[in-house]
Amino acid sequence: MNPVRVGICGLGTVGSGTYAVLTRNAAEIAARVGAEITVSQIGARRDNPNCDIGNTPVSRDVFAVAENPDIDIVVELIGGTTVAKELVLKAIANGKHVVTANKALIAEHGNEIFAAAAEQGVTVAFEAAVAGGIPIIKALREGLAGNKIQWLAGIINGTGNFILSEMREKGRDFNDVLAEAQALGYAEADPTFDVEGIDAAHKLVILASLAFGIPLQFDKVYTEGISRIAQEDVTYAEQLGYRIKHLGIARDTEQGIELRVHPTLIPEKRLIANVNGVMNAVLVQSDAVGPTLYYGAGAGSEPTASAVVADVVDVARTLTAQPEHRVPYLSFHSGSLSSHPVLPISEVETAYYLRMSALDKPGVLSRVAQILSDDGISIEALIQKEPPEGANLVPMIILTNRTIEGRLSAAVSRIEGLEGIVGEVTRIRVESLAG
Amino acid sequence: MNPVRVGICGLGTVGSGTYAVLTRNAAEIAARVGAEITVSQIGARRDNPNCDIGNTPVSRDVFAVAENPDIDIVVELIGGTTVAKELVLKAIANGKHVVTANKALIAEHGNEIFAAAAEQGVTVAFEAAVAGGIPIIKALREGLAGNKIQWLAGIINGTGNFILSEMREKGRDFNDVLAEAQALGYAEADPTFDVEGIDAAHKLVILASLAFGIPLQFDKVYTEGISRIAQEDVTYAEQLGYRIKHLGIARDTEQGIELRVHPTLIPEKRLIANVNGVMNAVLVQSDAVGPTLYYGAGAGSEPTASAVVADVVDVARTLTAQPEHRVPYLSFHSGSLSSHPVLPISEVETAYYLRMSALDKPGVLSRVAQILSDDGISIEALIQKEPPEGANLVPMIILTNRTIEGRLSAAVSRIEGLEGIVGEVTRIRVESLAG
Numbered sequence: 027m028n029p030v031r032v033g034i035c036g037l038g039t040v041g042s043g044t045y046a047v048l049t050r051n052a053a054e055i056a057a058r059v060g061a062e063i064t065v066s067q068i069g070a071r072r073d074n075p076n077c078d079i080g081n082t083p084v085s086r087d088v089f090a091v092a093e094n095p096d097i098d099i100v101v102e103l104i105g106g107t108t109v110a111k112e113l114v115l116k117a118i119a120n121g122k123h124v125v126t127a128n129k130a131l132i133a134e135h136g137n138e139i140f141a142a143a144a145e146q147g148v149t150v151a152f153e154a155a156v157a158g159g160i161p162i163i164k165a166l167r168e169g170l171a172g173n174k175i176q177w178l179a180g181i182i183n184g185t186g187n188f189i190l191s192e193m194r195e196k197g198r199d200f201n202d203v204l205a206e207a208q209a210l211g212y213a214e215a216d217p218t219f220d221v222e223g224i225d226a227a228h229k230l231v232i233l234a235s236l237a238f239g240i241p242l243q244f245d246k247v248y249t250e251g252i253s254r255i256a257q258e259d260v261t262y263a264e265q266l267g268y269r270i271k272h273l274g275i276a277r278d279t280e281q282g283i284e285l286r287v288h289p290t291l292i293p294e295k296r297l298i299a300n301v302n303g304v305m306n307a308v309l310v311q312s313d314a315v316g317p318t319l320y321y322g323a324g325a326g327s328e329p330t331a332s333a334v335v336a337d338v339v340d341v342a343r344t345l346t347a348q349p350e351h352r353v354p355y356l357s358f359h360s361g362s363l364s365s366h367p368v369l370p371i372s373e374v375e376t377a378y379y380l381r382m383s384a385l386d387k388p389g390v391l392s393r394v395a396q397i398l399s400d401d402g403i404s405i406e407a408l409i410q411k412e413p414p415e416g417a418n419l420v421p422m423i424i425l426t427n428r429t430i431e432g433r434l435s436a437a438v439s440r441i442e443g444l445e446g447i448v449g450e451v452t453r454i455r456v457e458s459l460a461g
Numbered sequence: 462m463n464p465v466r467v468g469i470c471g472l473g474t475v476g477s478g479t480y481a482v483l484t485r486n487a488a489e490i491a492a493r494v495g496a497e498i499t500v501s502q503i504g505a506r507r508d509n510p511n512c513d514i515g516n517t518p519v520s521r522d523v524f525a526v527a528e529n530p531d532i533d534i535v536v537e538l539i540g541g542t543t544v545a546k547e548l549v550l551k552a553i554a555n556g557k558h559v560v561t562a563n564k565a566l567i568a569e570h571g572n573e574i575f576a577a578a579a580e581q582g583v584t585v586a587f588e589a590a591v592a593g594g595i596p597i598i599k600a601l602r603e604g605l606a607g608n609k610i611q612w613l614a615g616i617i618n619g620t621g622n623f624i625l626s627e628m629r630e631k632g633r634d635f636n637d638v639l640a641e642a643q644a645l646g647y648a649e650a651d652p653t654f655d656v657e658g659i660d661a662a663h664k665l666v667i668l669a670s671l672a673f674g675i676p677l678q679f680d681k682v683y684t685e686g687i688s689r690i691a692q693e694d695v696t697y698a699e700q701l702g703y704r705i706k707h708l709g710i711a712r713d714t715e716q717g718i719e720l721r722v723h724p725t726l727i728p729e730k731r732l733i734a735n736v737n738g739v740m741n742a743v744l745v746q747s748d749a750v751g752p753t754l755y756y757g758a759g760a761g762s763e764p765t766a767s768a769v770v771a772d773v774v775d776v777a778r779t780l781t782a783q784p785e786h787r788v789p790y791l792s793f794h795s796g797s798l799s800s801h802p803v804l805p806i807s808e809v810e811t812a813y814y815l816r817m818s819a820l821d822k823p824g825v826l827s828r829v830a831q832i833l834s835d836d837g838i839s840i841e842a843l844i845q846k847e848p849p850e851g852a853n854l855v856p857m858i859i860l861t862n863r864t865i866e867g868r869l870s871a872a873v874s875r876i877e878g879l880e881g882i883v884g885e886v887t888r889i890r891v892e893s894l895a896g
Contacts, residue, residue, distance in 0.1 A: 027785060047607050047749045057674060057797030058606050060785060153604075159750030161604025168603075169588075169596025171493050172482050172770025239492060297756060300735055314482045315594030315757060315767035321732060322753035332750035335607025347782045350462060350495060362492030 027061035030342040033091035035113060036103035037070035040127050040154070042077035043327030044101060044334045055335065059342045067091050092117040099341050101334060102126040111135050118142045118150070123345075125337040127154035127330055133228035136235075136242045140355040147349040151337035156229040157182050157306045159329035160322040161336060166236040166310065167357040173312035175237040177277035179290075179459055182229045184304035184324045185213045185220035186252050186272040190289075191302040193260045194269065200255060212304055222251035223272065223287040230274035233308070234285055238278050238366065239358035243285070246368035250288035259381060259454060262423045263291050266379075266407055269299040270454065282369035291379050291425075291456040298459065309459060317461050372432035377406070377456035380424045382441065383448045386413045390446035391422065397444075401437040403429045419448055425456060462496035465777040468526035470548060471538035472505035475562050475589070477512035478762030479536060479769045490770065494777045502526050527552040534776050536769060537561040546570050549585070553577045558780075560772040562589035562765055568663040571670075571677040575790040582784040586772035591664040592617050592741045594764035595757040596771060601671040601745070602792040608747035610672040612712035614725075614894055617664045619739035619759045620648045620655035621687050621707040625724075626737040628695045629704065635690060647739055657686035658707065658722040665709035668743070669720055673713050673801065674793035678720070681803035685723035694816060694889060697858045698726050701814075701842055704734040705889065717804035726814050726860075726891040733894065744894060752896050807867035812841070812891040815859045817876065818883045821848045825881035826857065832879075836872040838864045854883055860891060 032048070034041055048055065048065055056062045068079055069088035085091060092100055092113055100117035102124060104110050110131050117124050124143070126132065132139070132152050143150045153163045157180065166175070181187050185207055192203040204221065207213035219225045227247040235242050252272050263270050268291040277284040292299045297319055301307040306324025311317050323329035344352055354360065384390040395405060407425040426434070438451045467483070469476055483490065483500055491497045503514060504523035520526060527535055527548055535552035537559060539545050545566050552559050559578070561567065567574070567587050578585045588598045592615065601610070616622050620642055627638040639656065642648035654660045662682040670677050687707050698705050703726040712719040727734045732754055736742040741759025746752050758764035779787055789795065819825040830840060842860040861869070873886045 043749070051607060051609055051748070054609055054674070054793075055607060057793045058602075058789065060789070060794045160753055161600050164599060164604050165596050167493075168775060169599045169771055170767065171774040172486060172490060172767050174486055174489055239489070297732065297735060300732055312767065313486070314478070314763040314770070316764060318595055318755070318757035320753070320755060323751050328749040329751060332605065332607050332747065335749070336604055339606040340603060343788055344779070344782065344786050347779065347786050351779050351782050353778055354493065354495070358489075358492045359495045 029062040029064045030059065030099065030345060031064055031066040031097050032099045032101055032338060033067045033069065033094060033097040034065055034101045034103065035069040035088040035091050036105065037068060037074040037077055038103065039327045040330045040334065041070070041103040042074050043331030044103065045077055045079060047328060047331045047335050055339060059339055061342060063338060063342060066097055067094055088113055089116060092120055092122065097122060098345065099123045099125060099338055101338065102128060103334070107131050107134055114139055115142055118146050118148055121146055121148060123149040123341045125151045125334055125341065127334055129155040129225070129228040129232065133231040133242055133244045140360065143355065144360060149341050149352055150355055151341055153337045154330045154333035156232050157308055158322065158324040158326065159332040160306060160308065160320045160324065161333065162233070162308045162320045163236060165320055166233065167353050170310065170312050170315065170318070173314045175278070176311045176313060177275065178233055178237055178308060178310045179273045179275045179298065179457065180230070180233065180308035181271055181298065181301050181306050182274050182308065182324060183220050183226045183272060184306055185217070186226070187301065188212050188304045190252060190255070190270055190272060193257060194264065197257065199257050200253060221253050223249040226272065226274045226287045230276055230285060230287055233274070234276035234283060236357040237276060238283055239356070239362065239364045240283060240366060241363055243368055246285055248286040248288070248371035252289050254452070255289050256452070258421070259452065262381065262409055263379065265409060266425060267294055268292060268456070269294050271299065275457065279369070281373060282367040284374050285368050286371060286374065289454050291454055292459050296459050311461055372435065374431045375428050376431065377428045378426045378434055379454040379456055380426065380438070381452040382422050383419045384422045385446045385448065386418050386420050387446055390444070393444055393446065394422070394441055397437050397440050398426065401433050403427065403434065403437060464497040464499045465494065465534065465780060466499055466501040466532050467534045467536055467773060468502045468504065468529060468532040469500055469536045469538065470504040470523040470526050471540065472503060472509040472512055473538065474762045475765045475769065476505070476538040477509050478766030479538065480512055480514055482763060482766045482770050490774060494774055496777060498773060498777060501532055502529055523548055524551060527555055527557065532557060533780065534558045534560060534773060536773065537563060538769070542566050542569055549574055550577055553581050553583055553585070556581055556583060558584040558776045560586045560769055560776065562769055564590040564660070564663040564667065568666040568677055568679045575795065578790065579795060584776050584787055585790055586776055588772045589765045589768035591667050592743055593757065593759040593761065594767040595741060595743065595755045595759065596768065597668070597743045597755045598671060600755055601668065602788050605745065605747050605750065605753070608749045610713070611746045611748060612710065613668055613672055613743060613745045614708050614710045614733070614892065615665070615668065615743035616706055616733065616736050616741050617709050617743065617759060618655050618661040618707060619741055620652070621661070622736065623647050623739045625687060625690070625705055625707060628692060629699065632692065634692050635688060656688050658684040661707065661709045661722045665711055665720060665722055668709070669711035669718060671792040672711060673718055674797060674799045675718060675801060676798055678803055681720055683721040683723070683806035687724050690724050691887070693856070694887065697816065697844055698814065700844060701860060702729055703727060703891070704729050706734065710892065714804070716808060717802040719809050720803050721806060721809060724889050726889055727894050731894050746896055807870065809866045810863050811866065812863045813861045813869055814889040814891055815861065815873070816887040817857050818854045819857045820881045820883065821853050821855050822881055825879070828879055828881065829857070829876055832872050832875050833861065836868050838862065838869065838872060
């Protein structure tokens, strides 16, 4: 076969990793594809001093790559959703296949991009957009293609997992670990995207679409970050036999699809509860195979490049295939997408960890229990400690059974109104993640 | 697209599961493929009372399925390597694509089968042959296609993992758990294939070929079972911070490829050390992405069917693709296979756990240490216990550093010849499984 000609747009962390991997592993990759993969052009506004690109032609105008008639595959690694979107649409319009690592672009504009690509009969591949180097998109679109997927739960933001892991392993506070993560380069100067769950929400929307055959619906995700998790919550969770992880959860229920990102207590025995540091993992529950889990590096230069190059290989292997004989962008063919609604968080059913400060007086616990009971919520476990020396507030921790979030919220409001309860009730959702 | 017509040969555990999944999930699968998948014929010597196949035509002669002009894909689920091989070759000769779950067939006759398939331009897919429902073959052939794969280590036999898990969790003996596994149907009446590692060796040969681009070489695998693991080894391993797992390990070294199945001590903190019961997992170390892990059910009716159906979907999605635009059978194109040799076990480098019975006399330990030291082997950890009341033999447990197996074997022979050492030295290999 003729060489397959790639144009890389963006020469930052992932772009330079992609160039390095394509170059270093060129022989293995050619043996796998049955053709050489050559980087014919790079589009980058500036050079990257950490990336030796030899004599590869460079354009300062990334759009020149999308216009270059000698390029088969445009690899979009510039990030953001403005220029990147224009670039991808231009590449598609010029009949080029596209590989991208851009989760925000796919989550927010994927429906439009895939429609344009379908019209032109080209591929848009995005394995690197979710969980970095873990081939989770391939697993969902292809490896599990015989299954009805029931739910999935993923640790899909490494920064958040690093922070929670450090809080548990070393007893440190959120702000302390966040500062270290920023110093180590795991977290951005503005950590909002990672810590408040927006990055995870982008990824979750993509996973849910592939799993359930629904259109991408970023605006429907319920998103809650980890910035309000206190060191004591990590400790109490451990005493109860749980770990706190920041999960993206998507579940197909009769009423609709749950799409939610939030801190979650999960039983410590689950394999995914033992995924620590910056590593990612996605647990998928399906009707035929049962649970499967995919673990690996969710970010970083070469881990992300690994996924980008896998997509390049995929596209190259099927370069001349007819469009109807390719794997559909969102796993299901566009004419077969489901209109099953996404549920509002108030209608989601889950269990809860509640932590509150109670006055050290008789009767407070029984009033709390009464409120929960009135709403049909039962208590599965309870921790009540002696007040620290000289204090008159006791921490009270309750694990509830599964209930509808709206009902729990109403009960929590009434608990917060009790005379013996001081301040807000901290609530963290609990998932068993059992098949 | 026209319906894709499948013939299922074999209606046992996996065959009936495959029929059930294809039928139950027909709508999802059609939406993913863009065409219906229909089971046009079943070849089975007898009915399966647990499988309602409706009006599907049945042939008592499985070869009739391979001859049926109205069938696109022959699914071989009869097992064994005699009739199955003949069936697969006949289907290929008739221009049909083949999907099989048969690890022995692929491991022992894959080179011949793939050559025949290449000549006819048809696909032979075998995701279900390794680790049941885990899409590990897809991960190696496609998901990690940008990487040089450095090594992989897998828990790829559920029976063995169940036995070792029970030994650790409940302090039970090997024979006791094996009897239970047989009663539960996890282990065959003749457990040799599972317990002595032959099943794992079949799977390892396939994984190594996909990872390193070498031909299938079943006769070169070093295979050691778990039947000689004593309860006390499990306990001592735990005291040292390890778990014993029956692993298939393949490693690419400068000298050659390591291919070995044996019980292995691995640090308890590794995610794969926490894969328990009948579950499987494969850990893959690659140069770009680093470690990735794939976890799920490695056997059973519908978990295995999940992989069979994924292959059917893959074949259906590319039914009219040109052969050069399909994923190569063994990941690398056949003209590019490597002739890197497989290393004999005596040349493999690893660390060791040694357990021996020593007379409770001064100087025995120092003589053992001297022998190891003379061979350049150092002691990383040691457990020496008081002899039980009334006994004059003490157990002595040594963890060594990494060394060449041949050197270790020579040292062990000399240790066994020492006057103060009684009986044989138990040796179990130790792997850190760190990147």
